[in-house]
Amino acid sequence: MEDDGHVLEFRLPDLGEGLTEAEVVSWSVAVGDDIELNQTIAEVETAKAVVALPSPFAGRVEELLVEPGETVEVGASLIRVRIASPPSAVAADQTEAETAAAPSPGPDTADGNGRRSVLVGYGPEGEAETRRRRPAPEARAAATPAARKLAKELGIDLWFVAGSGPNGAVTVDDVRGAVPVSPPRPSAPRTDLAPATSTAPSESDQNAGVIRPSVREERVPVGGIRKRTAAAMSASARTIPQASAFVALDCTASMELLDHLRTTKSFAGLTLTPLALVAKATLAAIAEFPAVNAHWDEANQQIVTKHYVNLGIAVATARGLLVPNLKEAQTLGLRDLCREIGWLAETARSGSATPADLRGGTFTITNVGVFGVDAAVPLVNPGEAAILCLGSIRRRPWVFRDELAVRWVTTLGVSFDHRMIDGELAARFLTTTAGLLEDPLTLLSR
Template structure:
């Protein structure tokens, strides 16, 4: 008979030091048999929706959190019953998060092993600081071992067993197992109740629990907040006749708000404007669309403007830099990761095209199409949302002419493209109807002097007014 053990999977850091994620849905149920790397859940970080693959092959023993619950990194989310021989990746290649290429540190506790009867059993190499447990997005330092716990590890486990109190003969059926294991610093409640408390702004430390064993119930939170329980179908939206709708600030919206506040009050913004006759650019765009070499490619004013930004940066590199406050250094980038602001159903995101300066116009067109399609589908990965060096926001698609865009945190500049409109324009001392566009450039005045910002904006305007001028810049 093959021995089995329980392996606990903890929520990993899905990139960029994110501290929490919301469980959107489970793709498995208790009792389901799963294979290695099978998608078991869909979670939303502050940046993107990510599919979590299973780091083990076995049977789902317990789902620790319910959909809609915001879980802190390092907290257990699911337990598996696996063969004692080990059904994880066994120290092989790292398990990759689908749609995510970021690196994270789910802590050395991404996967924790316990014996089938609930007693702690050390994972390979427990007690050795040189060994780190595998997590979803990478591995720490790995050392060879025999697979048998060291004497130190066995002593640690024995001490844990000796110190742990005996479990009661009967368990409270209302309280999930993870709630029973929580320490005294966290009030006893279920995940849905904790979510309700967060939504209502209630501190559970102040709420007296009336449930079994002092458990805080949904009614306790409602009574404390003075908010009556809404019917299930009305939760999360305004009931008929109400004059307000309250939506929890979380996920992408929460991250974007925090990032914009940080940027606005950290980097001294300066915004300059330039209105340009882009008739020649629009004529070039029409010719390219009719060219067989560009057949099947999606070409828009944004495509040409993005290429123009990349060319203008060659003579104005200060706009492609970062202020490193911690090290008191200015970081000058020799590459361009071009961010494109994208409006999605869950809020504003700014994914970026890596090494965009190395792409041809056709390659840039493909990258822009893939970026926008992925963003609208909510599948942008954390790695695509980090590492940008300069950004573009295309407000012209909303019929807006100009604005004062806020810098994406960590970047020195952002360009806003206005709508292309027909307008009277002086050409060779005569009035003519031309296609014009307004450009708005915001930059960090710590990194970019007024002259540098003005020269970049003038170069960008010159390219869009006369695309042939590019021949003098490259």
């Protein structure tokens, strides 16, 4: 931040985790707005998460220096704010804000008074870091400040307005287009579309309730999480020699166990899903075959086997695929796994997952079964050795105790880095995981 008379500049702070840039998703303020200390002024998206930026001082917004959709480097100027007090009165506050925004070793860093370092300033004194995080803040639809103001005046809910701006942000024109208007008279045809793209609905379409698209093509700039995902997957396909293996299994006993556990007091209030049981079985199999929990160190030409598991859970969100991970997952029981998986999925979908949640994964599970897919071949995340894929769980004919019966059946698949994992190891790991799901009572003692 730089002092220009009574006008101060707020620069993009260091968001930690080695991140050097961020994309401005939306502004929460507009020129002329009066803002308060620590009021959220913007949301920026890094390679890891969406982060809300609080203002380090109070004043009136003079100028927004970056448009939504632009990617800026750490240290770049974002906004100018005119303060009411002389610059000398806020100099100490600026210094403290800049110091707090500087890189820190990690989310658990604390000062001598036991206060945790946050983006600007410090959290409450004595606040202990716990595995269960605070509830995610209410999500907001991405929109330009002018569009947000107009929508408020017109009483329009931005969640129900399709955005045409960068990264789907709602613009003023989008808001105006959402206002009900009288249909145009036949004598005033639209001139902004070529004849081939005319969208006037026919009488049969109107009767059938058919909605025709207003344009034939749509171009969306690639940015944010989609851009980073594309880069990671390209690197995965380009640098990792990958192979896959699959096994079909009878998971009826697992489904019956889940039904029983849902009725117990220990799991009351929790959403117990097959994914939690699969995660527990995967962790048990990793303990038996730790070589699948490793990464290839290209610089030192070493295979690094990790004796802890940061278990990644792939989550589909409106902004793209995120893979938050459970730190030290090998220490968690089934109940804790159930709770933490639900919590990570919630924070990822709400956009409140932190960079710390999204980095440092050692092994990943992806669940394509929730989309009705029986099997898939996922790409290994760079920095990991393997990824397990859970397919849909369906009732199917199965030979059980030498007789044909209808059982709950699913398919497990594993993609692996063939530099570190050969076919035998992958097969043993996969069949061990499947065996634990076929006889899940053996998991309860682990």
